[in-house]
Amino acid sequence: MKIRIDIDENNVDEIIIKCKKITSEITDIQNLLKNSNKKIIFYKDNVEYYLELSNILFFETEDNFVNAHTRDNVFQTKYKLYELEKILPNSFMRVSKSTILNVQHIYSINHSITSSSVVEFTNTYKKVYVSRLYYKILKEKLERRFLYER
Amino acid sequence: MKGKNIFWGLFFVLAGALVLVNQLGLFTEIGLFSLFFTIFLVAILIKSTVHISFTGILFSIAGLCIVYAETLHIENITPWPVLIAALFGSIGLHCIFNNHHKHHHDKEFDHESIDSDGIVNVDVSFGASAKYINTKNLEKVNISCNFGAVKIYLDNASIKNDNAVIYFNMSFAGAELYIPKNWRVENNIDTSLAGIDEKNLNAKDIEKTIILTGKINLSGIEIIYI
Numbered sequence: 250m251k252i253r254i255d256i257d258e259n260n261v262d263e264i265i266i267k268c269k270k271i272t273s274e275i276t277d278i279q280n281l282l283k284n285s286n287k288k289i290i291f292y293k294d295n296v297e298y299y300l301e302l303s304n305i306l307f308f309e310t311e312d313n314f315v316n317a318h319t320r321d322n323v324f325q326t327k328y329k330l331y332e333l334e335k336i337l338p339n340s341f342m343r344v345s346k347s348t349i350l351n352v353q354h355i356y357s358i359n360h361s362i363t364s365s366s367v368v369e370f371t372n373t374y375k376k377v378y379v380s381r382l383y384y385k386i387l388k389e390k391l392e393r394r395f396l397y398e399r
Numbered sequence: 400m401k402g403k404n405i406f407w408g409l410f411f412v413l414a415g416a417l418v419l420v421n422q423l424g425l426f427t428e429i430g431l432f433s434l435f436f437t438i439f440l441v442a443i444l445i446k447s448t449v450h451i452s453f454t455g456i457l458f459s460i461a462g463l464c465i466v467y468a469e470t471l472h473i474e475n476i477t478p479w480p481v482l483i484a485a486l487f488g489s490i491g492l493h494c495i496f497n498n499h500h501k502h503h504h505d506k507e508f509d510h511e512s513i514d515s516d517g518i519v520n521v522d523v524s525f526g527a528s529a530k531y532i533n534t535k536n537l538e539k540v541n542i543s544c545n546f547g548a549v550k551i552y553l554d555n556a557s558i559k560n561d562n563a564v565i566y567f568n569m570s571f572a573g574a575e576l577y578i579p580k581n582w583r584v585e586n587n588i589d590t591s592l593a594g595i596d597e598k599n600l601n602a603k604d605i606e607k608t609i610i611l612t613g614k615i616n617l618s619g620i621e622i623i624y625i
Contacts, residue, residue, distance in 0.1 A: 309531065322555070341578060374577060376550060378527045
């Protein structure tokens with residue numbers, strides 16, 4: 250895809266995407282531009298934390314609330330998983346009934362044909378399971394990962 | 400466990416006596432090794448019956464069939480068919496009688512409410528699951544896993560008293576336990592064709608103890624200290 254930036258004093262700041270038809274890549278770019286400034290409040294022991302979403306490895310449900318895991322800590326958030334799916338930026342993806350993970354921190358995926366695959370994250374012992382259904386979608390997303398790398 | 404020691408002690412004493420008896424000329428129709436195996440397998444059979452462990456019962460009967468194949472005229476089904484039959488029978492009986500184990504034999508298994516956050520229940524069958532335990536006053540974890548895999552993370556949990564108990568009821572399953580470095584693990588699990596491994600053990604400044612109990616069959620537990 251070609252990227253062209255038109256600098257002109259008389260220009261109004263606007264992003265126009267020219268394409269033949271809407272593909273998933275185009276919608277990814279669209280969501281990336283829309284949601285890059287989202288912030289969620291995290292809670293732990295009656296303290297509110299304002300963390301960068303890029304620090305979160307994955308979200309997982311536990312009974313009544315959702316846990317957000319960083320490298321060596323866990324926080325709670327008031328949102329439910331389906332709500333998070335809508336508001337989180339594109340680097341987050343649902344991989345099972347109870348987990349949404351951040352593809353930027355994936356270190357390895359241990360693929361299993363018969364059961365769930367195991368995802369390992371960089372610099373931590375934490376792991377999550379990806380169900381067979383979501384594995385293919387995750388692989389495709391990782392191949393388009395260059396869009397989310399910083 | 401006193402009972403165990405007495406049982407095996409008697410077995411070895413009996414085995415020793417039989418060696419002498421055999422050398423003295425009595426009991427010579429049955430070969431010495433056959434005799435050893437017979438007594439060994441009968442011992443396992445009795446022990447398994449007491450514990451109602453289907454794996455032990457079926458495999459010891461299969462072993463006895465192999466030893467006495469000639470006398471019983473059952474060469475057709477030894478050794479492999481009878482062993483494979485024991486394996487299938489073992490799997491089948493486990494599937495059928497898993498609930499019986501829980502209620503009857505193990506009074507330790509709590510069916511406690513979800514209200515008490517000191518008690519965590521993990522139930523996985525034919526699948527895989529990762530469970531992160533974050534409770535601040537952990538007392539007990541009940542893990543029931545059959546034909547599946549489970550990863551339990553206790554790094555963010557705190558134990559209320561000096562120790563916490565993890566109760567296992569597993570068949571044909573694999574479990575990984577991630578435990579903080581400054582906790583000690585005590586193993587009281589009843590194992591049957593199963594193994595428990597530890598990784599990264601670096602025992603310094605021990606603060607709390609985790610006690611493992613329950614029964615596991617044809618399964619593996621890996622304890623990783625983090």
